[in-house]
Structures are given as structure tokens and as C-alpha cells.
Amino acid sequence: MSSTPSHTAPDEASEQQLPLRHHTPFKLFWCASVASTIALQMQIVAVGWQVYQLTHSAFDLGIVGLVQFIPSLILVFVVGHVADRFDRRNVARISALVEASAAATLALGSLGGWLNREMIFVIVAVIGAGRAFSKPTMSALLPSLMSPRALPGAVAGSASATQFAIIIGPALGGFLYVAGPAVVYASSCALFALCSLLLWLIRRPPQADLAGATKPTGASLSSVFAGLAFIRSKPAIFGAISLDMFAVLLGGATALLPVYANDILHTGAVGLGLLRSAPAAGALAVALLLARRPLAGRVGRTMFIAVGVFGLATIVFGLSRSFPLSLAALAVLGAADMISVVVRSSFVQLETPDAMRGRVSAVNSVFIGTSNQLGEFESGLTAAWFGAVPAVLIGGIGTLLIVLLWIRLFPALYQVDRLAARRS
The missing domain is CATH 1.20.1250.20 (MFS general substrate transporter like domains)
Incomplete structure (x- = not known):
């Protein structure tokens, strides 16, 4: 009753069954998630502090939240379609690069002294648009990288990484802001770029549905x-x-x-x-x-x-x-x-x-x-x-x-x- 096991792509096929600490795609995904979340949290601290230093207006702090909300509302139906039709690795990679570009613009504007209230709002809206794609796409990507047995542990590990990053990111952003907002934004840019690079290193798992063609995950x-x-x-x-x-x-x-x-x-x-x-x-x-x-x-x-x-x-x-x-x-x-x-x-x-x-x-x-x-x-x-x-x-x-x-x-x-x- 025995049969010869298939040796097609043995490393990739067996990797989904490995413990998480030996699972290369998950480790890359985990590090990318940590880098992205720390970058975002650092940026939130810097934007809030810089806006208030520029305007001393609590209303403008509320506007920061509003301009982040508007892209997610407008794109809520588009995001699901994109994540379901295209390789989610590519969607997440491009989203991270968009966020890196926005952070770089904030850094250059802070260094050059031409960053004003209105420009910050526009750039934050761009960040919100990038985040509208990256967050659900990353959530949908993880199951494609793991075997069903390993998925619960991977989800728990990913959630722990997020909480860890949300603790570290704001504190790090506050300390770096002492050297100036450009330092925070440049650091965020580097971390978003690192996130994109790590996602580029994730290989396509065998027989993985990274485009989610049959089971939409986004809101329609x-x-x-x-x-x-x-x-x-x-x-x-x-x-x-x-x-x-x-x-x-x-x-x-x-x-x-x-x-x-x-x-x-x-x-x-x-x-x-x-x-x-x-x-x-x-x-x-x-x-x-x-x-x-x-x-x-x-x-x-x-x-x-x-x-x-x-x-x-x-x-x-x-x-x-x-x-x-x-x-x-x-x-x-x-x-x-x-x-x-x-x-x-x-x-x-x-x-x-x-x-x-x-x-x-x-x-x-x-x-x-x-x-x-x-x-x-x-x-x-x-x-x-x-x-x-x-x-x-x-x-x-x-x-x-x-x-x-x-x-x-x-x-x-x-x-x-x-x-x-x-x-x-």
C-alpha cells in the first residue's frame, strides 16, 4: 500500500509544514509586518506632534484622522477586488512603496521647510490610501503562505508582532523626534522600504492561490x-x-x-x-x-x-x-x-x-x-x-x-x- 512520495519542489512543499521558527516565508512576512507597523506608528506620533506645533489646533488633529478615513471609505470596494484578482504579494509590495514614498516626502518637506498643514493632510491621505490596500492584503496573504495546521499559530504570531510593534513604534518615534521630524520620517521611509524588500523575498508557495480568484476576501x-x-x-x-x-x-x-x-x-x-x-x-x-x-x-x-x-x-x-x-x-x-x-x-x-x-x-x-x-x-x-x-x-x-x-x-x-x- 506504500507509494513513492513526490519530490516535486520538496523544499517549498515541506516548508509549509515546518515549525514557524523554521518557516522562511512566515519569518519574512512577520518581519515585514513588524517593520511596516513600527514605521506607521512612528509616523503617527510625528505627524500629530508636527501638526500641533504648526497650528496649535485640536481641530486639525481631528482632520488628520478624517483624511485617513476618507481613502479607506472610498476604496473599500476596490481593495477587495484588487486583492482577489492580483498576486497579493505584489499588492502589498506596491502599497509599502507608496507609504515609503509618502514618508520620504514628509522627510524632505521637513528638511526643506516647505511642509505646511495642507501638504501634510494630502500626504496623510496618500498614506491612508496605501494602508487601505496593505492591511487587508497582508491579512489575506498569510493563509496563502501557511498550511491549514500551521495557520492558527501563524495568526497568533502575527497578532503578537503587531502588538509588539504598536508598543515600540510610538515610543521610538517620540525619542527620534528629539532630533527632528525629518529623522522620524526618514526612519519610517527606510522601514517601509524594508517591508517591501522582505515581501519581494517571499517565494510563491506551490499551488498557492495568491490571487484569491475563487474566494473574495474583501468587502463588495x-x-x-x-x-x-x-x-x-x-x-x-x-x-x-x-x-x-x-x-x-x-x-x-x-x-x-x-x-x-x-x-x-x-x-x-x-x-x-x-x-x-x-x-x-x-x-x-x-x-x-x-x-x-x-x-x-x-x-x-x-x-x-x-x-x-x-x-x-x-x-x-x-x-x-x-x-x-x-x-x-x-x-x-x-x-x-x-x-x-x-x-x-x-x-x-x-x-x-x-x-x-x-x-x-x-x-x-x-x-x-x-x-x-x-x-x-x-x-x-x-x-x-x-x-x-x-x-x-x-x-x-x-x-x-x-x-x-x-x-x-x-x-x-x-x-x-x-x-x-x-x-x-
């Missing part, structure tokens, strides 16, 4: 409408998604961190970088804890409590005049947000039939993803009207009110005990 108009219809028919799922969306929309205190670092805490660019890193540090700590001790029961109530803690931490941060207390509040905020995200994402996936998961995920990604940038715009607009501290307090109080209202509107969601796969 029909998938979004079908997903919306399903979500509207399931109050608990609608409640989980909308709770997280409104919490992020109202609690966008991170958009105003340059104001706090400059005017309230007086910590400078270095302090801004540390403030930016704090939520990710809290989120990573909780993610590691939940990996060891998953939530066992009363997950619905836990999610509501987590969102409430998110709102309370936002209020504490808004009132704080102490840098250590502000860091602690932001770390708690990130930790609470991670608990909410884990419960929400698991609940939505498990309560959705397999045939609908792609479409529901498309809607979820559109609403949750865009609420981050819209939350930054809302915070900037509110701060322009009432001041930074009232804007943060309004967001925190609004989040608490949303929690109380959602408990009344979605009692079934609050009463969810355990996360279990839906039977259909």
Missing part, C-alpha cells in the same frame, strides 16, 4: 448589504458590533494626545510617544493573560463591564495632570478595550453561520475600522469647540451612557454566559 457592495441584513436580523450581534463602534467613536482620546503632551502634561515628543504606546502595552498584557486563561462564563456581562472600564479610564485620563497616572489610565483603557474586542469578535464569529461569516466580517471591518478615524475627527471637533479636557470627558461619559443604554436595549447580549458555536 453585495456582501456589505447582505451582511447588514443579517446583522439587523440578529439583535445580539448588532448590539455587540454597535457597542464597540460607539465606544471607539466617543472614546477617541488618543487623537488629542499631542494636546495633552504639549499643553497639559508638558512631556514633549518623547512623552507623546510613551502615551501612544501605553494602550498597546495594556492590550498586550491582557491578550497574553486571556491566551492562558480564556474567559469561562458571563462573557456578555464581562464585555459590558470592559467597555464601562474603558469609559472610566478615559475620564481618569481626561482629568489627570500626572504623567504616570495618565500612562496608567491609558494602559487600563487599552486592556479594557482588548477584553471587549476578544469577546465581541469571538461572539460575532460563533453566532454567525459559516456561510455568512465573510459578509458579516466585511461589515464589521468597515464599521469598526472606520470608527477609529471618525473617533479622532469627533474628538478634534469637540476639542475645538469646548477644549481638550471637556472633549475627553464628554467621550468618557458618553461611553458610560452607551453602556447603560445598550444593557437595556440588548438584554440578551448582556446575559450571554459562554462563547459557543452556533448550531444551525
Whole structure:
């Protein structure tokens, strides 16, 4: 009953079954993801600080979030089509080069002294367009590089890399800003270019569908409408998604961190970088804890409590005049947000039939993803009207009110005990 094994491309065929530490495509992908995320996080710190130093306007900080949001909204349908029709390695490579070019323009403009507010907005929009392609394409590329057995570990490793980079990137950006914004942007440019180079080194796995021709992964108009219809028919799922969306929309205190670092805490660019890193540090700590001790029961109530803690931490941060207390509040905020995200994402996936998961995920990604940038715009607009501290307090109080209202509107969601796969 034995047969001679095939020796066609043995290295490539067997590599997908290797442990992750010996899996060359995954290591290249992992390093590319880390480089890209660190570059983006460094850039976020530099752009926020530079815009506020140029204009001293909280409203302009909100505009930064808005101009990042607009490309992702316009391109949401195009991105899925491109990622499904073309080699995802090439799409990700080109996206990284676009982001590198934008970072280089920011560096040259800072060195030459011709970079103004309007130009920063335009360049940030270009970065947003590049990110609109790179983020979903990278997510869709990973399964093409791994065997089904190795994929869960690869996803976990990729997520850990992202959290690590979100902690390191802002702090590094703040420290480098001491030498000038051009140094931060040039470093970001180099990291984006490195990301593209690493992606170029990834070989095409045997029999891999890198163009996703048969299974679209991006959002399409029909998938979004079908997903919306399903979500509207399931109050608990609608409640989980909308709770997280409104919490992020109202609690966008991170958009105003340059104001706090400059005017309230007086910590400078270095302090801004540390403030930016704090939520990710809290989120990573909780993610590691939940990996060891998953939530066992009363997950619905836990999610509501987590969102409430998110709102309370936002209020504490808004009132704080102490840098250590502000860091602690932001770390708690990130930790609470991670608990909410884990419960929400698991609940939505498990309560959705397999045939609908792609479409529901498309809607979820559109609403949750865009609420981050819209939350930054809302915070900037509110701060322009009432001041930074009232804007943060309004967001925190609004989040608490949303929690109380959602408990009344979605009692079934609050009463969810355990996360279990839906039977259909």
C-alpha cells in the first residue's frame, strides 16, 4: 500500500509544514509586518506632534484622522477586488512603496521647510490610501503562505508582532523626534522600504492561490448589504458590533494626545510617544493573560463591564495632570478595550453561520475600522469647540451612557454566559 512520495519542489512543499521558527516565508512576512507597523506608528506620533506645533489646533488633529478615513471609505470596494484578482504579494509590495514614498516626502518637506498643514493632510491621505490596500492584503496573504495546521499559530504570531510593534513604534518615534521630524520620517521611509524588500523575498508557495480568484476576501457592495441584513436580523450581534463602534467613536482620546503632551502634561515628543504606546502595552498584557486563561462564563456581562472600564479610564485620563497616572489610565483603557474586542469578535464569529461569516466580517471591518478615524475627527471637533479636557470627558461619559443604554436595549447580549458555536 506504500507509494513513492513526490519530490516535486520538496523544499517549498515541506516548508509549509515546518515549525514557524523554521518557516522562511512566515519569518519574512512577520518581519515585514513588524517593520511596516513600527514605521506607521512612528509616523503617527510625528505627524500629530508636527501638526500641533504648526497650528496649535485640536481641530486639525481631528482632520488628520478624517483624511485617513476618507481613502479607506472610498476604496473599500476596490481593495477587495484588487486583492482577489492580483498576486497579493505584489499588492502589498506596491502599497509599502507608496507609504515609503509618502514618508520620504514628509522627510524632505521637513528638511526643506516647505511642509505646511495642507501638504501634510494630502500626504496623510496618500498614506491612508496605501494602508487601505496593505492591511487587508497582508491579512489575506498569510493563509496563502501557511498550511491549514500551521495557520492558527501563524495568526497568533502575527497578532503578537503587531502588538509588539504598536508598543515600540510610538515610543521610538517620540525619542527620534528629539532630533527632528525629518529623522522620524526618514526612519519610517527606510522601514517601509524594508517591508517591501522582505515581501519581494517571499517565494510563491506551490499551488498557492495568491490571487484569491475563487474566494473574495474583501468587502463588495453585495456582501456589505447582505451582511447588514443579517446583522439587523440578529439583535445580539448588532448590539455587540454597535457597542464597540460607539465606544471607539466617543472614546477617541488618543487623537488629542499631542494636546495633552504639549499643553497639559508638558512631556514633549518623547512623552507623546510613551502615551501612544501605553494602550498597546495594556492590550498586550491582557491578550497574553486571556491566551492562558480564556474567559469561562458571563462573557456578555464581562464585555459590558470592559467597555464601562474603558469609559472610566478615559475620564481618569481626561482629568489627570500626572504623567504616570495618565500612562496608567491609558494602559487600563487599552486592556479594557482588548477584553471587549476578544469577546465581541469571538461572539460575532460563533453566532454567525459559516456561510455568512465573510459578509458579516466585511461589515464589521468597515464599521469598526472606520470608527477609529471618525473617533479622532469627533474628538478634534469637540476639542475645538469646548477644549481638550471637556472633549475627553464628554467621550468618557458618553461611553458610560452607551453602556447603560445598550444593557437595556440588548438584554440578551448582556446575559450571554459562554462563547459557543452556533448550531444551525
